[in-house]
Amino acid sequence: MGRVILHYDMDAFFASVEIRDNKKLKNKPLVVGESIVTTASYSARKYGIHSAMSTAEAKRLCPNLLVLPCNKEKYALESARIHSLVEKITDKVEYIAFDEGFLDITEIIENYSSKEYFAQKFKKRIFEITGLTCSVGIGYNKLTAKIASDYNKPDGFYIFNSPKDFMEHIRDKNIKIIPGVGKKFIPVLEKKGIFKVEDIYKFSLQELISLFGVSRGSLLYYYSRGLDDRPVKKERKTVSIGNENTYRNSLQTEEELIREYTNIFEKTYKRLKEKNFLCSVVGIKIKYKDFTSITRSKQLSFPMDNKNDLFETTAALMEKIQIKDGIRLVGISFSHLVKKDTFKTQLSFKF
Template sequence: MKRIILHYDMDAFYASIEIRDNPKYKDKPIVVAGGVVTTASYPARKFGIHSAMSTLDAKRLCPGLIIVPVNKEKYMKESKTIQNLVLKITPKVEFIAFDEGFLDITDIISKFSSLESFSSIFRKRIFEITGLTCSVGIGFNKLSSKIASDIYKPGGQFIFKDEDEFIDFIKNKKIRKLPGVGKQFEKILNKNKIFKVEDIYSFSFKELCSKYGNSRGGLLYTYSRGIDYREIEFNRAISSIGNENTFRIPLDSEVEISREIEALFEWAYARLINKKLLTKTISIKIRFSNRETISRSKTRFTTTNDKYTLKEILDELLNSLGLIGDIKLLGVSFSNLEKACNRQLILNNLY
């Protein structure tokens, strides 16, 4: 039986919770932030404000910006409510963040009149319980459902019924539309005259792997064609590997911070490779001399062990924080782990 996968993504989750609880914020540019933007409301995004941006830069773009402090406990409680609601539909759920997840609805969809009807009921029920909107995508695998949920965001739904519909949609999009293609990788592809997804089709699987490595080359080939064999990992154990270091004398320069982060990354990456693991999430932890502790993380759509890709993400996280000194602790870790052999089995099927 062909799989039917749903991806839901809560719309501007943290900001939407604050707007729901404080109606005076409705239709106004607000961000949930400490020193760095965690979530921006949709009116704020119209000014070019986005997550990981410093609040100073955000204020420059929008002088009238409303900044709301982060209330992680409230957001976690709201997330739990949503997850419990989703689990009443099916146990075959993979939660990938506080505000999004994948559901395998293959076995239950026959109870509903149509995919469209199920999507509408799903969104309506979450809104009735939480007062929050979500965007929904349905597809034939994780890839197609994830891309579908972003098409009519916020508060909409879209369905890909087969590979042909997906390819018709994706082929004329910029190559950045494919999960796993970040800013730096996009620049590399552009230099090689690859600007749109359809530019990939002239290359064989082996050519792409030879040129960009098995991980990135393989994903370019498969994702451009709607191929994604990953299962919904609803029994996956949550684990992480990493390291942190406490400094007797606080770090007081960007050079020292970069040096220590590099060492922590190298140590964690060596463990990742030695244990033959792939990772989806990279995190950084910082504690200042006054004991204030902050952490930032970024989760990719796909797992990888590509050193260049992971280091690029770490650098983005570090740059977004603008650290200059007075740091007592630094940590780097990888989570959302998967055995590398699982990915290799998929790639071997394509040779």
């Protein structure tokens, strides 16, 4: 029997907690955040509002938008309740954030009548305990479980049982559905005639590596075919490398921000290479002149030290940052590190 992996993603988590605690907010467009949107309710998303957008811009899109302060202690408590429930099911859990995680249910799924039943029971139990909905994906690895959980959001579930099943569903989708394909990479792919997932299939692995490098080429080849051998493992210790700068004169323009985060990236990347680490998560930190701050992070498809890929991920996170009235601190971090000489690449798939 192959692996069975579940991915859960709480629906608009912060906003949903606030709506649950105040029924008058139901069906109203609202965001959680002060100067920057942290989470937007689904009613707000209909107006084009999304996370990392300034609340001022969000209000221009929706004048009657409600803006609620971020209560991190309440959300952390709610997350802990969810984690407690999840860990009663299995100890093979990997949390990605407050509101999502992977479960390896290979050894327990046979105790249930079907994967569909397990997904429904999981969602129902989460709702009974928290009053919150989640979207669930079940696949035969982390990649397929993650993509499945995005299919029927919010409050839905989807299941992939095999690579054949996965490829039939994904082949006509836009290439951006592949994790690791960002908006800067898309034009590069389109120049080679790759617009949909099925366009990848005409290239061999070696051709993709030749065109896009080992990391990107391998990712495109294997992920388009639903192949991913990464294990689900609970992190006992988070190791990170980071640098940040505080400015006496706040950054006022996009050009200044780009200049500064480029310099900070170079310092951080140099430390990564010196310590012989591979990075799995890229994070940024921004503090504004009014002392409000935001953090953003992106989990990579697999541990890497490719400078171009890491910088592109950093730049993609920074592109969503609003300058506002000035930025007084910029930080970049690489976390979930593994030693390069002890890491065995997981790209030896068979298909």
